[in-house]
Amino acid sequence: MNKEIYRQFGLDDKVLAFADTVLPSVQEEFARIDAIAEYNQAKVLHAMQECGVNVTHFNPSTGYGNDDMGREVLEKVYALCFGAEDALVRPQITCGTHALYLALSANLLPGDELLSPVGAPYDTMEEVIGIRDAVGSLKEYGVSYRQVDLLPDGTFDYEGIRRAINEKTKMVTIQRSKGYATRPSFGVAEIGKLIAFCKQCKPDVICMVDNCYGEFVEEKDPIHVGADIMAGSLIKNPGGGLATTGGYVCGRADLVERCACRLTAPGLGKELGANMNLLQSFFQGLFLAPTVVASAVKGAAFAAACYEKLGYRVVPASGEVRHDIIQCIELGSREAMIAFCRGIQAAAPVDSYATPTPSAMAGYDSEIIMAAGAFNQGSSIELSTDGPIRPPYAVYFQGGLTWYHAKIGVMMSLQKMMEAGLLNL
Ligand SMILES: *Cc1c(COP(=O)(O)O)cnc(C)c1O
Numbered sequence: 001m002n003k004e005i006y007r008q009f010g011l012d013d014k015v016l017a018f019a020d021t022v023l024p025s026v027q028e029e030f031a032r033i034d035a036i037a038e039y040n041q042a043k044v045l046h047a048m049q050e051c052g053v054n055v056t057h058f059n060p061s062t063g064y065g066n067d068d069m070g071r072e073v074l075e076k077v078y079a080l081c082f083g084a085e086d087a088l089v090r091p092q093i094t095c096g097t098h099a100l101y102l103a104l105s106a107n108l109l110p111g112d113e114l115l116s117p118v119g120a121p122y123d124t125m126e127e128v129i130g131i132r133d134a135v136g137s138l139k140e141y142g143v144s145y146r147q148v149d150l151l152p153d154g155t156f157d158y159e160g161i162r163r164a165i166n167e168k169t170k171m172v173t174i175q176r177s178k179g180y181a182t183r184p185s186f187g188v189a190e191i192g193k194l195i196a197f198c199k200q201c202k203p204d205v206i207c208m209v210d211n212c213y214g215e216f217v218e219e220k221d222p223i224h225v226g227a228d229i230m231a232g233s234l235i236k237n238p239g240g241g242l243a244t245t246g247g248y249v250c251g252r253a254d255l256v257e258r259c260a261c262r263l264t265a266p267g268l269g270k271e272l273g274a275n276m277n278l279l280q281s282f283f284q285g286l287f288l289a290p291t292v293v294a295s296a297v298k299g300a301a302f303a304a305a306c307y308e309k310l311g312y313r314v315v316p317a318s319g320e321v322r323h324d325i326i327q328c329i330e331l332g333s334r335e336a337m338i339a340f341c342r343g344i345q346a347a348a349p350v351d352s353y354a355t356p357t358p359s360a361m362a363g364y365d366s367e368i369i370m371a372a373g374a375f376n377q378g379s380s381i382e383l384s385t386d387g388p389i390r391p392p393y394a395v396y397f398q399g400g401l402t403w404y405h406a407k408i409g410v411m412m413s414l415q416k417m418m419e420a421g422l423l424n425l
Contacts, residue, residue, distance in 0.1 A: 006411070009347070014425040015414050019407070022305045029301045029319055033294050040216045040290035047080035048287065058280035065274035074282055075270075078238075081286070082215075083224040084250035088260050089234075091276045093247030095378075096212045096233030097124040103208050103231045103249050104128065104171065106262035110142030112170035117161045117194060118186070119149045122179040122210065123364070144168065154184050156194055165201045172198045172205055176222065177213040177324035180388070180396055182315060185323040188218050192225025199226070206255065212236055213324040213380075213398065216293040229255045234282065235379040237325065240292045241401045242285030244278065244376050292381060293325060296399050299383070299406025300327035303397050306410055310423055313392070325381070325399065330392040334358070337387055339420040340395050341371035343413030344385045347405070348373020358389045366390040383409045 003016055057070035065071065071089075078087035093099050108114060114129065126132045130139020139145065146169075148160040165172075174194060178185045186194075195207045209222035209230040215237035222230045229251030234243035249259045260269040305318040307329045315328040331337050341356040351373040358367040367389040374382035380399050383406055387395040400406025417423045 006408075009408065009412060009415075011411055011415055012418065012425075015411050015418065018414065018425045019306070019411055022302065022309060025309075025318070026298075026301050026305050030298055032321075033297050033301070036217070036219055037290045037294035039219045040293075044077075044081055044287055044290060047077045048283070050080060051076045053077065053283060058283065060277035060279075061275045063274055064272050066271065068273070068275055070279040070283075071273065071275050072270075074279060074286075077283070077286065078248055078250055082221050082230070082250050084230075084256075085253040086256040087248060087250035088256055088263065088270065089246065089248040089250075089282060090263065090273055091246045091278050092263060092273055093234075093249070094245070096210075096231070096236065096247060097122075097128060099231035099233065099247035099249050100125060100173075100208075100210055100212075101128045102247075102259045102262055103229050103251075103255070104138060104143075104173065105141070106258040107206055107208075107229070107255055108138060108141075108143045108170055111168065113144045113146060113166065113168035114138065115161075115164055115169050115172045116145070116147045116175070117156060117164070117172060117198065118174055119147065119183065120181070121173065121175055122212070125173075125175075125210075150183060156197075158197060161194075161198065162201050165198065165205065169202060169205055172207045173210065174207065174222075174227075175210040175212075177210070177326060178315075178328070179212075179326075182328065182392075182394065184316065185214075185326065187321065187323045188214075188220045188222060188225055191222050191227070195222075195226040208251075213326055216290045217297060217322060217324055223251055228252050229259075234285070235376050236381050237293050237296075238286055238289050239282070239379075239381065240285035240287065240289035241375070241379070241381050242281045242288060244281060246278065246282065292401055295401060295403040295406060296325040296381060297322055298403040299400035299410065300325055300397065302407060303327045303329065303410045303413075306414065327397040328394050329397060330394045332393050333422070334389050334393060335420060336417060336422050337369055337389060337393050337395055339416040339422055340413045341369050341385050341387075343411075343416035344371035344383060344397070344409050345373055346416065347409040347412040348383065349405075350375060364388060369395075385413075 061068040075087045127134035130137030209227045211230040234246035304314040308318045313330040370386040372384040
């Protein structure tokens with residue numbers, strides 16, 4: 001390939017040469033990623049064929065959105081792809097937190113208890129649950145919460161979980177992705193074992209999985225291994241970069257029906273909800289999602305290989321089997337986080353001229369730095385990086401609609417780190 005094209009971004013020969021030395025080491029991993037994408041592409045395609053998707057299913061609906069055939073077919077396709085009885089896939093679900101809140105608030109009643117057997121949940125879930133006081137939290141509605149932390153080696157504390165499950169335990173919430181923690185993400189098979197254990201302790205307990213960042217990273221998703229319900233965001237994996245907003249919940253039909261009644265109103269349920277002319281992007285985004293996710297996972301694998309070779313701690317390690325699209329890189333200093341993020345920003349198709357700068361953010365106790373130049377605001381299936389400015393000064397790198405874009409992002413991060421005198425290639 002003619003590498004002249006990369007000079008336009010200000011990429012130094014040393015960076016290009018370094019990337020070339022790293023690429024052979026990720027080829028085996030890339031082959032695994034491609035095989036998963038191939039499987040998931042066939043899964044999505046078959047679901048669309050089974051459901052008889054046709055162009056009228058992309059028609060817009062307005063107002064109440066009564067008799068919206070496209071919306072109903074889309075939800076069938078999601079259910080089929082994820083092995084669920086039913087699904088709720090809506091632009092009215094604002095984000096991942098909203099989807100998770102729906103699944104929890106619709107299925108927990110006053111006096112019930114929620115258990116997290118995998119330690120602390122994602123930041124925004126603290127207010128949903130009421131770990132941090134918030135208006136409208138589950139706690140305000142009389143739902144209690146219990147948490148069993150992971151063992152020091154990152155595995156499940158089965159004894160602790162057995163002890164924590166009691167007559168009030170109605171739901172178990174399992175977060176697949178590490179989010180912004182330094183624990184490992186869980187594999188679908190591991191989640192299946194945990195669910196089986198919880199059900200052995202209490203057969204009627206409802207197991208929910210926060211599947212954010214996990215969809216299509218493996219051949220199976222959590223419902224395939226026994227989860228009763230799972231939820232996620234459409235501006236992450238399953239939207240394939242095309243969905244401009246939205247979230248989904250899928251799983252057992254009775255649980256999804258309760259979510260629909262919570263999203264709209266009791267008695268209305270799934271029957272209502274205009275599609276805002278977004279159906280084509282939801283269908284087409286889902287169709288592209290397996291390969292888009294594969295691109296993002298390749299970007300993460302390449303980033304891990306580059307930074308590991310330079311001596312940084314990366315989670316997951318290079319070559320490790322991946323369970324989500326997130327790559328954590330411990331850069332060790334504020335300056336390195338800034339340089340890295342500036343590289344990612346400089347590689348963006350949108351807002352490439354912006355300069356990421358650490359700043360305070362509501363809900364966080366340290367400054368945060370973010371790099372994102374996305375077509376959809378806040379979309380993290382698109383190339384982006386963020387992290388709290390505190391030890392171990394870790395950045396969370398994720399997304400990339402195409403592998404080639406993710407590659408440019410990683411190379412630009414190396415370039416900016418080198419220019420700042422933080423690494424020698
Ligand atoms: C992104 C994410 C959420 C919340 O999603 P938002 O769309 O940002 O509200 C919840 N859990 C995990 C693991 C996530 O990655």
